[in-house]
Amino acid sequence: MEVHVNGLRNGVPAATLDVKWVKSAMSSGAGQCVELAPLPEGRVAFRNSTDPEGPALVFEAGEFDAFLDGVKRNEFDHLCAF
Template sequence: MTDTPDLGNVQWRKASVSESTNGCLEVAFLPGDRVALRDNEDPDNPPFVVTRHVWECFIDGAKGNEFDIPA
């Protein structure tokens, strides 16, 4: 996406398992059917913004173990 969304008032969320650690990916659901992703260790770095469809495809793949780290 080429336009930069206003992220001033978004609510960033992260997995509850990461509450006691750093190094987590945070997600914010934006108006206009978009999703922003950022590294909580570097919140000043511009987030990566994708469509909700792209996000849902990624989540489906993660649930199906498609992104597990090989042993």
């Protein structure tokens, strides 16, 4: 099932987006990073840095805000392998 976010299909090839990808300063040089890019209307695209030509997930501004809130509240810490 394809999901469209304001005309962008989730899973769109990341290389087709005309954006500047950014990653955390905490990322290691091993290339195991998630990169994000701002999109119009507050949307955000995510991609795997080890597959820059691969798919990008596109999130609405509210979805991204909810995710960041969960990160700040440590709701995803159980998923970390530390």
